[in-house]
């Protein structure tokens with residue numbers, strides 16, 4: 024909406040644009056500082072101004088962050104952890120999305136007595152503080168022999184992501200006309216055929232949203248990573264925190280920042296490439312219906 | 313000078329010319345209907361009068377003074393919107409009282425005014441409800457009450473009936489007519505329904521693609537349409553149009569649909585000229601008329617009060633309106649009479665009426 | 668070859684949907700609700716390093732609320748939560764209203780306000796930790812620019828550190844709140860605003876009397892989302908302040924983690940987790956209930 028009639032004066036427009044641009048600058052400063060610092064030498068950082076551009080840009084900190092920075096006792100950079108995160112994110116996103124699609128399908132098109140209770144319980148599960156399941160989860164992972172492993176983290180992320188993926192698909196399929204299902208049933212199609220041939224082919228938008236949402240959430244997760252993994256098996260976020268928090272040796276701020284940018288890169292890229300869907304995912308996760 | 317004067321109003325959005333120089337005038341107490349197909353710029357013109365979308369050029373005068381530069385709230389104009397635009401967070405009474413409140417009128421006076429307008433529109437019992445708890449017709453009344461309560465110099469209505477069902481539309485139409493007669497208000501009313509236009513207006517402006525096609529009384533517009541667009545737009549089913557060539561003596565038309573026949577023209581024209589002859593369905597009957605034709609009946613559409621017939625005339629179909637007492641059957645040949653004195657002729661190239 | 672009888676097959680078709688849903692639902696029942704009960708049970712024992720099942724009733728809760736540290740965490744959550752929610756909403760609404768004035772570069776500005784939401788809290792914490800570093804960060808830069816007396820050392824001041832957590836949190840989430848409000852604003856019928864203009868309302872009055880009341884659902888969603896994130900936020904504090912200096916930025920989430928996994932007070936940690944759960948349930952259950960019911964009509 025906009026108030027077209029109350030044509031704001033020129034002065035008003037200038038003030039509005041000015042405020043918007045100032046805020047834009049404020050939002051950009053931390054990213055700018057991260058990037059600028061990551062290309063500076065330590066000498067320049069010690070003597071310098073964080074808002075200044077690097078005087079002699081160097082990619083050395085990036086190389087160190089990726090390949091040789093010390094995290095804990097090993098000095099092999101964050102690359103291993105980066106791959107840990109990838110190995111964790113990809114299966115967790117795929118499995119939770121696939122299950123969410125099936126659940127959403129059942130909960131909208133094959134309703135059974137009690138389906139609302141089932142959905143309500145799955146929905147509330149999205150919002151619990153994970154602290155209330157950490158201790159039992161740690162025990163169970165230990166008993167299953169997958170504690171401190173990528174497989175364990177995949178399982179955790181699938182389980183605690185199910186609520187959201189189900190929610191997304193449920194809301195999407197809810198708007199899908201029942202007539203289509205009924206006519207397919209009359210044509211002799213069964214449960215799985217209808218899903219495979221009719222619903223899934225028109226689910227691309229919600230699949231994109233769900234995948235982006237899950238990808239961002241799981242990539243950015245810290246609590247599960249730090250609780251259920253350690254050492255060389257930790258995901259990226261945990262490694263970044265260990266790198267930054269480690270107090271041994273000289274504090275290499277430029278390497279810290281390079282590592283932070285690397286950790287942020289995948290989700291930022293998703294955001295830049297698919298911002299519209301990213302937004303829709305956040306909103307769907309925030310505002311249910 | 314008339315009470316409302318719209319002079320050469322243009323509106324451009326980017327390269328789009330939405331209004332192409334509109335001239336309209338309206339006397340005090342008049343009821344002007346802006347009529348035209350969807351997207352022709354009716355709402356844009358109304359919004360220009362209200363001040364919501366200022367014209368890019370041209371002038372609008374109210375009671376002799378230019379209001380073009382004034383803020384909408386300073387124009388003393390009230391408007392009823394298509395969606396009614398009731399404030400959902402306020403009760404009916406608050407909605408109706410809102411313009412008074414904005415004008416800084418004291419609470420006691422406000423309440424009295426709200427009650428009096430609510431009585432006029434018979435919505436007293438709804439005053440404490442929220443808009444969501446009202447039916448479509450009731451919402452419409454509240455929107456009118458909100459406009460009426462200010463006693464403005466000019467009322468604007470933007471398709472106020474288009475969201476109502478057919479029966480309600482007829483009722484509210486009569487209500488608006490009654491209010492106009494009772495209060496003597498000056499009204500500009502937008503619609504694309506030609507029946508609304510015919511029943512309500514003292515003056516009709518027919519628009520197309522941002523330009524005026526014709527201005528006149530309902531009777532003028534209906535009986536003497538300025539061009540083929542207006543002729544086609546007014547009336548349902550629309551006027552029959554038969555293209556052809558004027559005969560050698562200039563007194564008849566040789567229609568393309570049936571080159572073997574001669575249709576007498578209402579007035580003499582240049583021989584050989586390409587023209588279109590228009591005749592309304594109700595000017596084709598079983599009795600009277602100046603021209604008789606024997607035509608096969610192809611379709612019969614009874615509407616209850618009338619019967620519409622589609623008659624085969626060479627390659628064309630001609631519609632005729634008969635009294636419901638007639639009982640033609642499909643396939644019969646029917647002898648119909650065309651009242652050629654009421655026919656109109658248009659230049660085929662320009663579309664304009666030829667007198 | 669014996670084929671399944673039609674009735675058996677159709678019975679399978681009848682049950683297939685439920686069979687497909689069952690594993691997911693079972694996982695949620697066990698791993699969410701079962702584990703919550705389990706945590707609840709542990710909170711009523713005297714478990715320390717490992718769970719033991721000696722029933723001691725509400726003893727751990729008593730010990731929890733006797734901990735000054737826990738009170739510190741609650742106080743910090745109150746400060747952080749209230750600042751985070753109110754400022755995010757105020758700022759988000761302000762930016763949304765500004766952006767809604769037919770701004771030509773909206774498409775350029777919106778992503779700038781929003782991108783922090785794509786970042787991990789750990790990254791946000793790391794960036795702000797560096798930016799607010801009194802020795803080499805922003806404070807130092809201002810001094811270099813000639814403002815000798817400039818001081819912004821909240822990060823290392825126990826009484827102020829919690830406000831830096833709020834600042835970083837607001838930076839991250841306010842753009843998202845802006846987007847929620849902007850979506851709400853875009854959903855308002857423009858005819859209604861035209862009507863109010865014709866009725867003589869000023870823009871300020873239109874916002875105050877009509878637009879902001881109509882944004883109620885957006886306000887509600889924003890409060891719920893932000894309250895939920897505030898209670899859960901863990902990573903941000905860990906990365907920014909590590910809970911310090913001292914315990915100055917302790918939050919219930921960090922309290923739970925450290926008591927459970929590093930201080931070997933598992934029963935107390937579980938009790939704190941249960942309190943967090945109750946806090947979130949008090950907010951989410953009524954909200955979800957009303958949302959699900961509205962979805963019905």
Ligand SMILES: Nc1ncnc2c1ncn2[C@@H]1O[C@H](COP(=O)(O)OP(=O)(O)OP(=O)(O)O)[C@@H](O)[C@H]1O
Pocket residue numbers: 325328330348349350351352353354355356357504
């Ligand atoms: N903001 C805009 N930008 C570009 N074109 C516009 C804009 N607003 C209106 N138009 C165009 O101006 C023309 C006139 O619109 P207007 O709303 O006045 O039509 P209308 O006659 O009221 O139609 P309807 O009967 O459907 O309400 C339309 O062709 C529309 O596409």
Ligand SMILES: [Mg+2]
Pocket residue numbers: 354355356470
């Ligand atoms: Mg219109």
